[in-house]
Amino acid sequence: MRRAASPEPTRRAVIGAAAASVLARPALGGTPPRVVVIGAGFGGATAARGLAAGGVDVTLVEASERYIACTGSNAVVVGLRGIDAQTFGYDALGRAGLRFVRATATGIDATARRVSLGDGTALPYDRLILSPGIDLRFDAIPGYDAKAAEAMPHAWKAGEQTLRLARQLDAMPEGGTVVLSAPANPYRCPPGPYERASLIAHFLKTRKPRAKLVLLDAKDTFSKQKLFEAAWARLYPDVIEYVPLAAGGAVTEVDPAGMVVRTDFAEYKADVACIIPPQRAGRIAAQAGCADRSGWCPIDPVTFESRLVPGIHVIGDAAIAGAMPKSAFSANSQGKVCAQAVIDLLAGREPESPKLINTCWSLVAPGHGISIAGVFHPADGLLADVPGAGGISPLDAPEDVQAREAAYGESWYQTITRDVFG
Amino acid sequence: MRTPLPGLALLAALTTGAGGAEMRPPPGASSCTGCHAEGSAMGVLAGRPEAEIVGALDAFRGGTRPATIMNRIAKGFDAQESQAIAAWFAAQAPR
Incomplete structure (x- = not known):
C-alpha cells in the first residue's frame, strides 16, 4: 500500500492514496469495497452494524431463523426465566442499513475472496469477518x-x-x-x-x-x-x-x-x-483455514485479522483473544473494534491500537450477583490484561452489593441485546 | 481524479463520515456502550459534560466514589485516555 510522502498528509492526499490502493485492485473495478460478515450473534451482528454505520457495503450471513442467547440461559435451566427472554428476531438488523442474508455459509475461497452459500450462490468480499461461535466436540x-x-x-x-x-x-x-x-x-x-x-x-x-x-x-x-x-x-x-x-x-x-x-x-x-x-471454533472457521491445531483462530490483536488467512477477520468465541474470555461482552467489544479496523483498512488508514473491556456477571443464587471485569490491550502480539485493572467482586461484599450486582447484570443483558438485536 | 465515482464517494465517506478518522472512537470508548445506554441502570454517557465523565472516572480510579465494578474498569485507563473518552461521549447527542 502506498502512503502519502508528506509526514502530515492532507485529507485529499489520504483520500487519494486510499482510492489508489483500493481501486488499483483489478477484481474491484469501480465498485465500493464489500464486506461480508458470517454469524449474527453478539460479535457478528455488532460488527455488521458498525460497518453499516460507517457507510460500508456489508452483507450479514446467518443460518438461523432467530438468535437464542446463552448468556442468562442458566436461569432458564432452573425455571427462573423463560426461553422467550433469551430469544431475538433478526428483523431489526435487516433495517440497520445492511444486507441480511438468511443462508448457511458452506465454503470460503480465500484466494478468490468468495463465500459460497447453501443455495448455490456466492458472495464476493474484499474483507470477511467470521463470528461463527463454537462447535461442541x-x-x-x-x-x-x-x-x-x-x-x-x-x-x-x-x-x-x-x-x-x-x-x-x-x-x-x-x-x-x-x-x-x-x-x-x-x-x-x-x-x-x-x-x-x-x-x-x-x-x-x-x-x-x-x-x-x-x-x-x-x-x-x-x-x-x-x-x-x-x-x-x-x-x-x-x-x-x-x-x-x-x-x-x-x-x-x-x-x-x-x-x-x-x-x-x-x-x-x-x-x-x-x-x-470441549469445544472449538465454529466449523466455517476451520473450513476457511483460520483455525490452528488447537481448533481456535489466532488473530492480530489490533485488527482481529486472521494470522493464517489474509483478508479474513475472526471475532467472538472462535478467536484466540489472549486474556479476553469467550463471552458475549467480549464479542460485542471485539465486533465494534474490528468494524472500525476494517473501515480504517478499507480507507488505507492505519488502525489505532485498541482497548477493550469485558465484564461478566454471574448469579450464585437468585438476586445474588458476583462479577469479573477486565481491560485489555495488544501486547506482544496478543490481547493482554492492562496491569492493575479488572478483577473480581470483593469476597466480603454485603447483601445489598450482591443484590445490586445481580440487578446490574440483568440491566447489562437488556442493554446489550438491544444494542445488538434491537 | 480519474477514478469511477461510486468507489470514490464511498472512500470519502469512510475517511470523513461516521467511521472516518475524525470520528474514530478513542481506545476503549466503543466498549462503554455495552452497558451505558438509554434505559440502563448504569446510565447514558452520550451527551454528558466532559468534566463530569472525567471526574467520575478519576473518582472511581481513586476509590473515592462507591462502585461495584467501575472501580475495577477505570483503573485500565490513564488520565489522558479518560479525557479522550469523556470528550468523545460529551460531543455526542444524548440518546
Whole structure:
C-alpha cells in the first residue's frame, strides 16, 4: 500500500492514496469495497452494524431463523426465566442499513475472496469477518456424541438443549443426583459451569430435598473461584460436591443408556447429567483455514485479522483473544473494534491500537450477583490484561452489593441485546 | 481524479463520515456502550459534560466514589485516555 510522502498528509492526499490502493485492485473495478460478515450473534451482528454505520457495503450471513442467547440461559435451566427472554428476531438488523442474508455459509475461497452459500450462490468480499461461535466436540469424550446429548444435555448452545435440561431437572426424584461436568480451558463462558452449578444447587435445595450435585471439573482453577466457593460453602454446603482435576474430576467416558459418568477414579450414577464437552471454533472457521491445531483462530490483536488467512477477520468465541474470555461482552467489544479496523483498512488508514473491556456477571443464587471485569490491550502480539485493572467482586461484599450486582447484570443483558438485536 | 465515482464517494465517506478518522472512537470508548445506554441502570454517557465523565472516572480510579465494578474498569485507563473518552461521549447527542 502506498502512503502519502508528506509526514502530515492532507485529507485529499489520504483520500487519494486510499482510492489508489483500493481501486488499483483489478477484481474491484469501480465498485465500493464489500464486506461480508458470517454469524449474527453478539460479535457478528455488532460488527455488521458498525460497518453499516460507517457507510460500508456489508452483507450479514446467518443460518438461523432467530438468535437464542446463552448468556442468562442458566436461569432458564432452573425455571427462573423463560426461553422467550433469551430469544431475538433478526428483523431489526435487516433495517440497520445492511444486507441480511438468511443462508448457511458452506465454503470460503480465500484466494478468490468468495463465500459460497447453501443455495448455490456466492458472495464476493474484499474483507470477511467470521463470528461463527463454537462447535461442541462430540469426538472428545468417549460415549458423548450428538445422540448422547439428548440423554445428557450440554445446554451450552441455548435453545432446545436448555429446555431439555430444564425438563430433566424438573422431573428428577427427590434425593437424586445431578452430575455436571466442566471442560478444560479454553471454552465458551468461563464462569458459566459454576453459575450453573450454583443455580442448580439452589433449585435442588428449594425443590428437591436431599438431592446432590456432583461437579466434575477437568481443571483445578476457574473463573471467580473464590467467590463461587465462598457462596457454595455458605449457601449449599450439603448440596454441592466439587471434584477438581487433581481429585479425579476429568470425565473419561459416559454411558448415556445407563446414565453413568466415569472418571479415572470413580463412576457416578446420575439422575440428571449435564456434560459440557470441549469445544472449538465454529466449523466455517476451520473450513476457511483460520483455525490452528488447537481448533481456535489466532488473530492480530489490533485488527482481529486472521494470522493464517489474509483478508479474513475472526471475532467472538472462535478467536484466540489472549486474556479476553469467550463471552458475549467480549464479542460485542471485539465486533465494534474490528468494524472500525476494517473501515480504517478499507480507507488505507492505519488502525489505532485498541482497548477493550469485558465484564461478566454471574448469579450464585437468585438476586445474588458476583462479577469479573477486565481491560485489555495488544501486547506482544496478543490481547493482554492492562496491569492493575479488572478483577473480581470483593469476597466480603454485603447483601445489598450482591443484590445490586445481580440487578446490574440483568440491566447489562437488556442493554446489550438491544444494542445488538434491537 | 480519474477514478469511477461510486468507489470514490464511498472512500470519502469512510475517511470523513461516521467511521472516518475524525470520528474514530478513542481506545476503549466503543466498549462503554455495552452497558451505558438509554434505559440502563448504569446510565447514558452520550451527551454528558466532559468534566463530569472525567471526574467520575478519576473518582472511581481513586476509590473515592462507591462502585461495584467501575472501580475495577477505570483503573485500565490513564488520565489522558479518560479525557479522550469523556470528550468523545460529551460531543455526542444524548440518546
